[in-house]
Amino acid sequence: MRTQRVVMAPAGTRALRRVPRHIREKLEFWVESVEAQGIAAVRRTPGFHDEPLRGARAGQRSIRLSRVYRAIYTTPEPTLVRVEEVSKHAY
Numbered sequence: 001m002r003t004q005r006v007v008m009a010p011a012g013t014r015a016l017r018r019v020p021r022h023i024r025e026k027l028e029f030w031v032e033s034v035e036a037q038g039i040a041a042v043r044r045t046p047g048f049h050d051e052p053l054r055g056a057r058a059g060q061r062s063i064r065l066s067r068v069y070r071a072i073y074t075t076p077e078p079t080l081v082r083v084e085e086v087s088k089h090a091y
Helices: 010-016 021-037 039-043
Strands: 005-008 061-064 069-077 080-088
Touching (some): 005 010, 005 021, 010 080, 021 080
Parallel strands (some): 005 080
Antiparallel strands (some): 061 069, 069 080
């Protein structure tokens, strides 16, 4: 299995300064899981509700960090996962 590395985009890093601590902790747990098991295995974990996005965000995926917060990520390379954004989801 290839090791995958997770990096934060500048917008994601800025957003993490404003989110509650439990949201940061859940994202950190997700990052550790991806780096240990790979994104394919973590996508199958039901607790993260990993799903592909559509429309203007086609090609991106999201995970739920809570009922309100989600993280948007891309996989620009097979060994890289890039967290683009962490924000409140508008329903």
